Structure formats: C-alpha cells, structure tokens
Amino acid sequence: MFLFLSLLLTFSFLGVGQCQQNCSFNDLEKDIRQNYSIKLRPTKKAANPTNLNIDIRLYAIVNLDMSMQALTTFLWLNMYWKNDYLSWNSSQYCGITKLHVPYTDFWKPDLYIYEMIDGNSKPLVFPYFMLEYDGKVTEARPLRIVSTCKLDVFKFPFDTQTCNLTFGSYVYLDAEIVMGEIYNSSTVTQRSENILASKGEWKLLNIIVFNRTKYFSSGATFSEVRFRVSIQRVPLKYVNNLVVPAFLLVIADVFSMLIRSYEDRLVFKISVVLGFSVLLVILNTILPNSKSPPILGIFCCVCMGMMSFSTAGSVLTSYIVELSSKDCNVPKWMICLLKYLAPVVRVKPTITNKVETVISTDKDCYNSKKRELNLQPFHKRKNCSSPEEKVLRKILAEIVNIHNEWNMSNTKDDKWSEWDIAAAVIDRLIFIIYAFIVIILFIVVIIAWST
Numbered sequence: 001m002f003l004f005l006s007l008l009l010t011f012s013f014l015g016v017g018q019c020q021q022n023c024s025f026n027d028l029e030k031d032i033r034q035n036y037s038i039k040l041r042p043t044k045k046a047a048n049p050t051n052l053n054i055d056i057r058l059y060a061i062v063n064l065d066m067s068m069q070a071l072t073t074f075l076w077l078n079m080y081w082k083n084d085y086l087s088w089n090s091s092q093y094c095g096i097t098k099l100h101v102p103y104t105d106f107w108k109p110d111l112y113i114y115e116m117i118d119g120n121s122k123p124l125v126f127p128y129f130m131l132e133y134d135g136k137v138t139e140a141r142p143l144r145i146v147s148t149c150k151l152d153v154f155k156f157p158f159d160t161q162t163c164n165l166t167f168g169s170y171v172y173l174d175a176e177i178v179m180g181e182i183y184n185s186s187t188v189t190q191r192s193e194n195i196l197a198s199k200g201e202w203k204l205l206n207i208i209v210f211n212r213t214k215y216f217s218s219g220a221t222f223s224e225v226r227f228r229v230s231i232q233r234v235p236l237k238y239v240n241n242l243v244v245p246a247f248l249l250v251i252a253d254v255f256s257m258l259i260r261s262y263e264d265r266l267v268f269k270i271s272v273v274l275g276f277s278v279l280l281v282i283l284n285t286i287l288p289n290s291k292s293p294p295i296l297g298i299f300c301c302v303c304m305g306m307m308s309f310s311t312a313g314s315v316l317t318s319y320i321v322e323l324s325s326k327d328c329n330v331p332k333w334m335i336c337l338l339k340y341l342a343p344v345v346r347v348k349p350t351i352t353n354k355v356e357t358v359i360s361t362d363k364d365c366y367n368s369k370k371r372e373l374n375l376q377p378f379h380k381r382k383n384c385s386s387p388e389e390k391v392l393r394k395i396l397a398e399i400v401n402i403h404n405e406w407n408m409s410n411t412k413d414d415k416w417s418e419w420d421i422a423a424a425v426i427d428r429l430i431f432i433i434y435a436f437i438v439i440i441l442f443i444v445v446i447i448a449w450s451t
C-alpha cells in the first residue's frame with residue numbers, strides 16, 4: 001500500500017515536472033477551470049472592492065447630430081481588473097504567462113456608459129478575455145457609442161463642443177467596484193491622436209480624464225471614470241455654403257438700394273429674399289432647438305427683417321414717384337420733414353441741383369427782367385428813333401417773352417420733381433438705416449465669432 005502510494009506520488013511529481021504535458025493552452029485552461037469557475041465578483045474578501053481600470057482611444061468621430069444633440073463615436077475600449085482566484089505558476093506551464101479564453105464562464109463587470117442613448121445598436125463583441133498568470137483579466141473591444149451631448153451652438157460654425165463619456169458600473173456600488181483610469185489626460189489625448197482616423201468635420205482638441213463618485217439622493221454612490229472629449233468644428237464647409245453666401249446676399253441687397261429704377265430694384269430684392277430664405281431653411285435643418293440661439297441664426301433673422309423693411313421702403317418710394325404723375329402737391333408736413341431730413345441723409349446734390357436750376361432760372365428771369373428794365377429807359381429814350389430800331393425792339397420784346405415763357409414751363413416741370421426729391425430722401429434714409437444696421441450686425445457677428 002505504501003509502495004503504491006509513493007509510486008503514485010513520484011509519478012504525479014514527474015507528471016507535473018514534465019514539460020510536454022503542460023505546454024498546451026488546453027491543460028492550463030483545464031486547471032484554471034478546476035480552480036475557478038464561479039461567476040461572482042472574484043474577490044477573496046467580500047469587503048474588498050474590485051479595481052476596474054479603463055482606457056479608451058478615440059478612433060473616429062463619426063457624427064455629431066446637431067438637431068438630435070447626439071455624438072456618435074467609435075472607440076477602442078481597454079479595461080482590466082484583478083481576479084483573486086486566478087493565478088498560475090508560469091514556470092509550470094512552459095512559461096505561458098497569458099491566455100485568451102472565452103469570457104462566458106467568467107465574471108465580467110457591467111460596464112455602462114451614462115450618456116449612451118442608442119441602446120439598440122449591437123456592439124461588436126469579441127468573446128475573449130486575456131488572462132495573465134498573476135490574475136489580471138483584460139478585456140479589449142471596439143465600441144460604437146451614440147451618446148447625448150449638450151451642445152453650445154452660439155458660435156456655430158466656429159464652435160467647440162465638449163462631450164462627456166462616463167463609464168461606470170450600473171449595478172455595483174462604489175464599495176464593490178472602484179473605477180480608475182489607466183492613463184492620464186495627456187497620454188489619452190496623445191494615444192487617440194495617434195490613431196484618429198476621421199479627419200472630417202471635427203478636430204480633436206483634447207481628452208480630459210478623471211474619476212469621480214456619483215451620488216444619488218437615495219444614498220447610493222457609484223464610482224465612475226469620465227472622459228471629457230473636446231472637439232472643434234472644421235468650419236470650411238459651413239463658411240463656403242452658408243456664411244459667405246449669407247453675407248454676400250445681404251451686401252448685394254444693401255447695394256441694390258442704389259438701383260435707380262424702383263421696379264427693377266423690387267424684382268432684384270425679391271429674388272435676393274428668396275435666395276436668403278433658402279439659406280434660412282438649410283440653417284434651420286442643421287441647428288438644434290437650444291436655449292442660446294446661434295449668432296448666425298440671429299444674424300440671418302435680423303437680415304431677413306431688414307430685407308423686408310427695405311423692400312417695403314422701396315415699394316413706398318415707388319408709390320411716391322407714382323404720386324408725382326398724378327397732379328397733386330406734396331403735403332406741407334412732408335415738405336417740412338424733407339427740409340430737415342434732406343441735409344441729414346445728404347440728398348443735397350439732387351436738391352441743390354434742383355434749387356440751383358430754379359434759382360438760376362430765377363436769376364435769368366431776374367436778369368432778363370432787369371435787362372427789360374434796363375431796356376425801358378433806353379426804350380423810352382430811343383422812343384423817337386428810326387423805324388428799324390422799333391422793329392428790332394419789337395423782336396427783342398418777343399424774344400424776352402419767349403424766354404420767360406420757356407423759363408416758366410421749366411419751373412412747372414420742377415413742381416413734380418418735389419415728389420422725386422421726397423422719394424429720393426426717403427429712399428436714401430432707408431438705405432442709410434439699412435447699411436448702418438447691417439454694418440453693426442457684421443461687426444457684432446465677427447466679434448462674437450472671434451472671442
């Protein structure tokens with residue numbers, strides 16, 4: 001009996017020492033399973049928390065849906081924890097220190113991303129854990145995350161967004177699972193920048209990582225690791241397709257106020273307003289319904305209002321010009337108003353021209369009358385002159401008469417031009433107000449974007 005036992009012992013000892021037998025993963029896995037196959041939190045003392053260390057590498061910023069306020073990212077997740085029941089002596093297994101095993105038989109932390117809003121998207125799952133001889137269990141897999149993100153679109157399209165990705169356990173309290181980060185912020189940022197694939201609309205600024213404890217009013221506390229991802233929009237697309245056209249349309253509309261013909265101007269303005277409303281529709285589909293509206297939206301809204309205002313002004317001036325063809329006088333209050341407004345809006349040239357012509361014709365009148373008066377004594381003096389002179393004087397009187405009449409008709413023509421001046425003053429006033437507000441808007445928008 002003793003001999004049999006000792007034989008068994010030596011055989012088994014030899015068996016342990018034999019390298020050929022224990023060099024396969026199968027043997028190792030068999031032994032591991034014999035030692036440990038429970039699916040509860042693998043700690044030898046229940047009071048000891050499991051440290052779950054986590055790291056992410058941002059691989060792609062797939063999309064940031066502005067109206068849904070949802071960020072879609074693709075990242076590589078890497079996490080490890082300690083399994084107290086799991087260890088082997090690598091020298092007994094031909095130096096095997098690592099082993100990949102199907103994860104279904106092992107405990108797995110219930111990692112949850114608090115910002116996740118798309119629960120139905122099936123994550124890619126690689127069904128393996130990597131076990132290490134000292135009990136370290138590592139899980140690595142890619143993740144596609146649709147997470148909610150509070151957007152600040154005030155400076156759109158020159159905006160910077162900060163989105164959180166918070167990882168934590170959904171079930172275990174912080175007494176059971178303590179989350180920790182593997183790398184510090186600068187390393188996480190560097191590692192992500194090294195692999196970041198999508199160089200599309202967003203540029204990665206940095207990732208700040210920190211762990212914290214989340215307190216609920218019920219008294220439950222959870223440990224979590226938060227990755228604060230800051231991304232900056234590459235604004236080229238929106239500058240080309242939205243900002244520049246909007247600015248140009250507004251400038252075109254301002255300068256359309258210089259078109260002389262009111263009918264042509266109205267046609268032009270209406271097409272500009274149509275083009276602008278198309279831009280507004282595009283902007284509306286992009287932007288979210290947020291508390292602080294984007295400055296671009298405010299800009300477009302005010303510009304639309306100013307365009308409508310100036311169009312209405314053009315309609316008014318064309319109506320005033322219309323009035324001039326009807327034979328009615330400019331109301332007195334309007335003339336008073338024009339007197340004050342004309343120098344303010346600097347319609348002077350046209351008015352002074354008119355006035356000058358009126359004055360000059362008056363002067364001519366006066367001169368001619370003077371000449372006539374001057375002629376009188378001459379005429380009287382030469383009353384007893386030759387008949388040739390009499391004829392000449394008659395001809396001269398006729399010419400003066402014709403001249404006076406011509407002048408009179410001229411001043412009659414100037415009567416309807418009062419309406420014209422009124423229209424010009426109102427038109428210029430609207431143009432100045434419009435240009436002034438647009439310039440202020442441009443300055444405000446550019447300051448808002450640049451700060």
Ligand SMILES: *[C@@H]1O[C@H](CO)[C@@H](O)[C@H](O)[C@H]1NC(C)=O
Nearest residue numbers: 182183184185186187188190
């Ligand atoms: C982050 O970690 C790296 C190495 O892991 C180290 O060189 C660097 O100084 C750390 N940065 C900070 C801010 O702690």
